[in-house]
Amino acid sequence: MSWKKLSNSQIAWRVAQDIQDGAYVNLGIGFPEMVAKFQPAGRHITYHTENGVLGFGRAPEPGEEDWDLINAGKKAITLEPGASFFHHTDSFAMVRGGHLDLAVLGAYQVSQNGDLANWRVGSKGVPAVGGAMDLVHGAKRVAVMTDHITKDGKPKLVERCTFPLTGVKCVTRVYTSLAVIDVTSAGFVLREKKPDISMDELQDLTGGKLHVDGAVGDLDVPRIEE
Amino acid sequence: MDKTLSSLEDAVASISDGDVVMIGGFGGSGAPIEMIHALIDRFEATGSPKDLTVINNNAGNGKIGIAAMIDKGMVAKMVCSFPRSSDPRAFTDRYLAGEIDLELVPQGTLAERIRAGGSGIPAFFTPSSYGTELAEGKQIQEFDGKPYVMERWLKADVALVKGHLGDKFGNLTYRMAARNFNPLMCMAADRTISQVSQIVPLGGIEPEAVVTPGIFVDSVVEVPNPRQEEEMVRNGEAYA
Numbered sequence: 001m002s003w004k005k006l007s008n009s010q011i012a013w014r015v016a017q018d019i020q021d022g023a024y025v026n027l028g029i030g031f032p033e034m035v036a037k038f039q040p041a042g043r044h045i046t047y048h049t050e051n052g053v054l055g056f057g058r059a060p061e062p063g064e065e066d067w068d069l070i071n072a073g074k075k076a077i078t079l080e081p082g083a084s085f086f087h088h089t090d091s092f093a094m095v096r097g098g099h100l101d102l103a104v105l106g107a108y109q110v111s112q113n114g115d116l117a118n119w120r121v122g123s124k125g126v127p128a129v130g131g132a133m134d135l136v137h138g139a140k141r142v143a144v145m146t147d148h149i150t151k152d153g154k155p156k157l158v159e160r161c162t163f164p165l166t167g168v169k170c171v172t173r174v175y176t177s178l179a180v181i182d183v184t185s186a187g188f189v190l191r192e193k194k195p196d197i198s199m200d201e202l203q204d205l206t207g208g209k210l211h212v213d214g215a216v217g218d219l220d221v222p223r224i225e226e
Numbered sequence: 227m228d229k230t231l232s233s234l235e236d237a238v239a240s241i242s243d244g245d246v247v248m249i250g251g252f253g254g255s256g257a258p259i260e261m262i263h264a265l266i267d268r269f270e271a272t273g274s275p276k277d278l279t280v281i282n283n284n285a286g287n288g289k290i291g292i293a294a295m296i297d298k299g300m301v302a303k304m305v306c307s308f309p310r311s312s313d314p315r316a317f318t319d320r321y322l323a324g325e326i327d328l329e330l331v332p333q334g335t336l337a338e339r340i341r342a343g344g345s346g347i348p349a350f351f352t353p354s355s356y357g358t359e360l361a362e363g364k365q366i367q368e369f370d371g372k373p374y375v376m377e378r379w380l381k382a383d384v385a386l387v388k389g390h391l392g393d394k395f396g397n398l399t400y401r402m403a404a405r406n407f408n409p410l411m412c413m414a415a416d417r418t419i420s421q422v423s424q425i426v427p428l429g430g431i432e433p434e435a436v437v438t439p440g441i442f443v444d445s446v447v448e449v450p451n452p453r454q455e456e457e458m459v460r461n462g463e464a465y466a
Contacts, residue, residue, distance in 0.1 A: 134334030
């Protein structure tokens with residue numbers, strides 16, 4: 001095994017390259033929020049947070065927080081020029097009504113028909129769903145960013161999800177630590193893979209069949225200081 | 227017509243045992259913390275109101291606000307999307323002990339159910355939660371080839387909300403992202419009581435700038451310089 005996985009920052013960088021100028025984007029809480037750091041210069045992207053803000057920017061300096069100005073992760077944010085506020089049903093109209101260009105989410109599992117499991121791993125403890133089940137419906141593209149495998153080496157891209165589902169047939173593209181994969185009516189279609197991993201090795205780490213439709217690009221990502 | 231009240235005590239006086247109470251806010255932003263604490267004061271003094279069903283996006287944080295209501299034993303059931311926070315102990319302990327009920331609702335569905343309740347729409351169909359455990363037992367219908375889940379409206383006996391400016395007719399504005407669920411809850415309750423940072427004369431809110439028209443609001447009480455839940459939790463404050 002000579003291949004090396006992308007870091008989380010590198011996955012976030014790769015996601016950011018696909019977000020076009022003028023896009024309206026919701027970045028899920030946690031890991032997906034890193035995508036904003038790698039927004040390519042010259043593109044204007046408007047970020048949506050489901051608690052009612054379009055056009056927010058970076059976190060304020062410590063001590064400068066205004067706790068009426070937070071994101072869905074309850075972290076303090078700042079506004080960009082042209083920002084707007086709205087109530088919760090307008091916010092989710094932007095989601096379910098097909099107005100967002102892209103939602104980026106984390107995942108425990110993605111199945112080959114596009115089912116997503118990302119809200120709980122079992123029936124223990126206190127269940128909490130937040131906006132996850134809404135965000136998977138309506139955005140023009142629903143992308144997942146994730147490690148390709150679990151900490152103990154099991155595939156996160158699977159034939160069928162075994163964890164509780166967040167949504168059915170909702171994921172359109174998966175950015176992993178090893179590959180970029182579209183989810184189509186034919187199943188997983190490999191678009192890019194790390195040049196240091198072979199097709200066979202990648203297939204072994206993937207729970208569903210990896211289809212090839214046209215050229216498979218190299219997933220080349222610059223080194224990023226963590 | 228004058229909807230202003232002179233005290234928080236008056237504002238929460240009419241809430242009864244067993245009421246369904248909507249409480250505005252998303253985390254700490256837009257949470258009417260002073261009004262919640264006035265309700266706790268009343269419970270401490272009189273033993274009422276108790277057995278409340280509380281509708282909020284979350285289920286309290288730390289030892290203040292809704293978390294303090296739960297700690298005091300005032301809450302029988304939470305209807306929320308995300309009963310977690312930086313310090314969710316109050317809800318978690320009672321939930322795992324089987325002492326509080328939970329109706330978990332996806333956040334967008336929660337908002338839409340409240341809007342429906344305030345709009346005279348008893349049910350609606352949404353794609354959210356289709357195919358998941360949260361849709362179990364619910365009616366499914368296809369529209370244009372896609373499956374949707376039927377959800378019912380949500381209404382309340384009382385809504386406790388937090389505005390920024392208010393006037394004696396009950397017109398309200400909100401401050402930044404503190405708007406969130408507040409305008410929806412104003413519509414969905416038999417009685418809506420808003421704390422505001424400042425009561426202004428009629429006309430002090432430009433008609434174009436009114437977010438919640440006063441028809442949806444029954445009472446307004448001024449709480450200048452309201453506290454922020456987030457800061458109180460970070461300070462480790464407790465409302466005991």
